[in-house]
Amino acid sequence: MILDFILVTLLLLCLTLLTTRKKEWLSGLVQNSLVSGILLSAIQMMMLAGFLEKTDSTESILSIFLIKLIIRLRPLMIGLIYKFIFQIVNQIVENKKTEEKSDSQDNESSESSVAGNSFDFSLLSRREIEVARLAAKGYTNAQIAEALFISTETVKSHMNSIFEKLGISSRKELMEYRTDGYTDL
Numbered sequence: 001m002i003l004d005f006i007l008v009t010l011l012l013l014c015l016t017l018l019t020t021r022k023k024e025w026l027s028g029l030v031q032n033s034l035v036s037g038i039l040l041s042a043i044q045m046m047m048l049a050g051f052l053e054k055t056d057s058t059e060s061i062l063s064i065f066l067i068k069l070i071i072r073l074r075p076l077m078i079g080l081i082y083k084f085i086f087q088i089v090n091q092i093v094e095n096k097k098t099e100e101k102s103d104s105q106d107n108e109s110s111e112s113s114v115a116g117n118s119f120d121f122s123l124l125s126r127r128e129i130e131v132a133r134l135a136a137k138g139y140t141n142a143q144i145a146e147a148l149f150i151s152t153e154t155v156k157s158h159m160n161s162i163f164e165k166l167g168i169s170s171r172k173e174l175m176e177y178r179t180d181g182y183t184d185l
Contacts, residue, residue, distance in 0.1 A: 037079015
């Protein structure tokens with residue numbers, strides 16, 4: 001039995017190294033574990049068939065065949081055990097990756113969601129954020145231009161871009177965002 005275990009393990013590792021990339025080794029182990037058990041069992045079954053051809057008694061052939069059949073299927077069972085173990089490990093690794101991704105997405109979405117409205121300020125350039133912040137405080141285009149040392153035409157251009165990127169149509173929506181207690185701006 002120990003020999004079967006060692007042979008299935010070696011066959012599994014060889015198949016995995018030959019068929020999978022380094023990043024996908026765990027899923028390769030899951031896929032190849034059953035294959036390696038079946039392959040080793042098939043080899044042992046062929047050897048059993050050769051042995052049974054040499055025996056003469058039909059009664060002893062049947063009893064020997066059943067006993068040896070069960071023994072020869074051990075590698076298949078070992079392969080199944082490997083498959084279940086690697087599936088569980090793979091599931092745990094995938095769940096951990098999914099949790100990490102969802103945690104980072106939750107952090108990003110909680111930072112940008114507002115009372116049903118969701119502004120994605122990462123779409124704005126640094127200068128557009130400065131213009132949006134002043135507009136949300138109630139500054140006029142002229143006041144924003146003066147504060148940022150740019151022309152009023154540039155302010156208008158930035159405001160149009162901000163409205164388009166955030167999917168809003170007025171300064172009022174920007175100001176409501178600011179007055180609802182959210183300080184992203």
